[in-house]
Amino acid sequence: MKATLNIQRGRPGGAPHVETFEVAFEPGQSVLDGLRALRRDADPSLAFRFSCINANACKECMMLIDGKVDYACTVRLKEGVMVLAPLPKKPLIRDLVTEIAPPEERLHPPP
């Protein structure tokens, strides 16, 4: 099966652009599985956060999936188009990565 991922990419200040990737998958595989495969097979510079991979324990892979805030590790890939974007209300770092650390746990805490 194949999913088409429309991924919003870019850096703060620049105009975001959407890149389209095709990813093959087995039923049950997660959006995070698809993103990890893309880094290996298509573009290693694609940026997204994750740590625990599939336990839904670390809660780092939060992003906007088809317009809804969700975890990339629990949403399944599906045939057809899926739209991925960074969290809209958090400062953008790059691609799908946003600043989600509590303010006091950042290198430069906001004033």
Next chain:
Amino acid sequence: MSPSETRNAAKEATHLETDVLIIGAGGAGMYAALEAARGGASVLLADRSLIGRGGATVMAQMTVAAALGEQTPDHWEHHLADTLAAGRGLCNQNLAAMLCEDGPRRIREMDSWKVGWAREDGHIKQAQAPGHDRPRCAYVDFLATGPAVSRTLRTQLNLASGIRRVGDLAIIDIVVRDGEACGATALHLTSGEIVTLAAKAVVIATGGLTRLYQRNSGSANMGGDGYALALRAGAELIDMEFVQFFPIGHLSPRLVGMDPIMWDPFRYKLGGKLLNAEMREFEEDYATHDKRSDGRYVLTRDLATYAITKEVEAGRGSPAGGAYLSFQHVPEADIRRAFGPVVDRLAANGIDLTHRPVEVSPIAHYHMGGVRVNAELETGVSGLYACGEAVGGANGANRLSGNAITEAFVFGARAGRNAARRASQRASSWPSDTARSVIDLLRSAKRRDGRNPAVIIARLQTLMADTVGPFRTEEKLHSAIKGLVELQKEIGDIPWSSAEEFDAVLVDWLDLRNMLLVARSIALPALARTESRGAHQREDYPGLDDDWGVNQVVTLSDGELNLAHTAPPTARAAK
């Protein structure tokens, strides 16, 4: 300006000072931070992920072993006897005794912090786990031990004063001058800034190395960073050949929202059956080799791993390359009673145990080996400490189930306290010139179109699974060492970069720098140990050899790994 330009333009890197620097914010690192702060030190707790989210602790859904005597009378010396038996003669008894003696204090402290240990008739409930002589393992229902532990420690960090936490900070190297650890250099992932950290004591709490293997139960950041940091700082590693594989890790169908080692309690409570592709139970075929059966598990963990591996090699594996685990003979009501809401989480994954088996296989789970420390948790490098899974020695050749979280608490607390004491006796010294080599390394990072480090990591994981997995031969280990040298040549000495914020390419390259060094530090002693003991099984040298009742120590000098032997310490530390 891109981060590589930022890196190059900045004449001075961002610089922070602290008494105690703790690298890694899992269970061990968080406990170390709390104890160091209690000891009066200022603390910087750094993690490459977010604080308290990365590492193994948060994923642990299982149990915590300690001789609490709540379920049944117990004494820490009984726990120690079981730990030493599991370690097959190679445990550092000082460390093992510390783990077992301090364990109850930490479990009760966590209880006072409202972690929520499961209770029964007014006492902490303790389950019987394989290898223990009595019910000794506390847990949080249902399969929520790790998340509850992490949440509790994060809350305590919030309440404590004097602990600065910085996430998204990857430590690149420890700075050593005149044989003393005095800080570290780091890459701030979100900005790409180089950060220097001056500290009077440094604690490695980076966990294990499960990420070196294709199938593993760990977080993405468990690539053995701490072992590489320790080696390059001049510290020793011990028992590196002993990687623990968990026999029935989840393989298929895709399961999310769960720890891949979750099937063990199901199998234990309900008697799950291991079946091959012919849907035939095969455990008995291998059981005659060993009489160590507790009645519920026909095979011990190492033999179950052997049995599944051999069935797959014989062409009788399940479609995904493992074995079937079936509960189809268990009434639905029993499954529901034993596992409550977990049954619904399985249903969300399309898994109905009453109708269909799942597929399981051995997966890399834990590392017995690690940084060599003394009874103060200090390495051979003055001022450099280690704790948690990063420490080698306490578990010898095989870890007893339930000891991993306990050692995270116990060693974390001890290392934090000792590091704080050292810091109180030292003045800060930051030799800026010593950090120069790492700053130069990071600034040399170059964009390399067409070079994909994520592919090389995948190749490394396959190589390790195929040649330095649970069952080894001289031929396989030679091909491992050759393959690792080739991969090292491919990545070269100059970091690759995508020259942007959150530089995934640079991070992968830096990870490979560590992972390849650590992989060599496993393959080398595995090749030398011509016997089978605990988690190190040589198909060409079956059986335990009494002459090999020694630990192997790995050091690094001029880019070359060296190997030495030492007898395991048996005398208990003076209290």
